Amino acid sequence: MSPPTDPRVRRTRALVIDTVLTLLAERGVAGTTVEAVAERSGVAKTTIYRHWDGQAALVLDAFAGVRRPPEDPDTGTLRGDLLALVSGLAAAVSHGPAAGLWFALVDAAERDPRLRELHRREAESRHGVILRVVERGVARGELPRGTDPAEVLDLLAGPIFYRRANSGDVDRCFAERLVDLALRAYAR
Template identity: 70%
Template sequence: MRSRAAVLGAALELLAERGITATTIEAVAERSGVAKTTIYRQWDSQAALVLDAFGSVLRAPADPDTGTLRGDLLELLTGYAHALSRKPATGLLFALIDAAERDPAFATLHRREAGNRHTVILAVIARGVARGELPPGTDPADVLDLVAGPLFHRRAVSAGTVDSGFAERVVDRVLAAYR
């Protein structure tokens, strides 16, 4: 559907140029040339439209199932590192997090979408526990925080390089800590 692609493309442009607050339905309609009524038929709110635009570039990962927890985590974290090192994904992610802190509608949508993205990595970690690669009783959410947190911190706080080598070091250190 051409109007959907035009609307999402316009929303992404506006998000990159002006941020979430300025990415209104009206602004998207003007930029895309698609009528507001058409936009409202597909998206009932600005938050829903913005989240859909984010989802078009920030996709949930596929389950790698390489046969080992290390291999699975490396594949997932390498993808995460790649996403954190490129535009517009990084800027969009940080804008969404900021909006979620300020607006309950964005907070709800962000939690739902983050949960969808975390489902795969939590399943990978649970599979590692079931295979005995992590101790029984290991909380997959704790492992998720320990492997993803350093990548996000390095990109958002210390402005360091986030690449596959860093992701590999994080995975190896976290798994060593659990041994």
């Protein structure tokens, strides 16, 4: 969908999306209804329905606006590349616009096929970068041949999400220890 040219429409759409993001972080997808968005934003339901066909479309649009795929770092070392990616993931799930949205998306993906597809695409996009970094590390001899990049990904990402879900904040020190533990686990 091309962006609207009328500044009033752009402002209204931005207000609605900001409201959706706030409600998602506060209430999850189930609590982010068109009615709740209209009430919180002050934008009429009819106006919202003119631009989105319902709750799922609002949520999809909001996620699309905050989605920032990680860049493929190339620091020259596997450790440096993994540290950049894992620290970025830790920051993304702990702070910033998407922090409260991760678990809302996982929860909603269990119930809505469109959100399940969004979650799958989001995961694939993020995973692809880490898988390439691990493959590069294998090619440079920093990890043994036969190392399963998906297994390394699971070893790195799992604890980040577990810690975020159970204790809240995930800092760079934790990310660094995690990378070092993973590299030791796969050392020759």
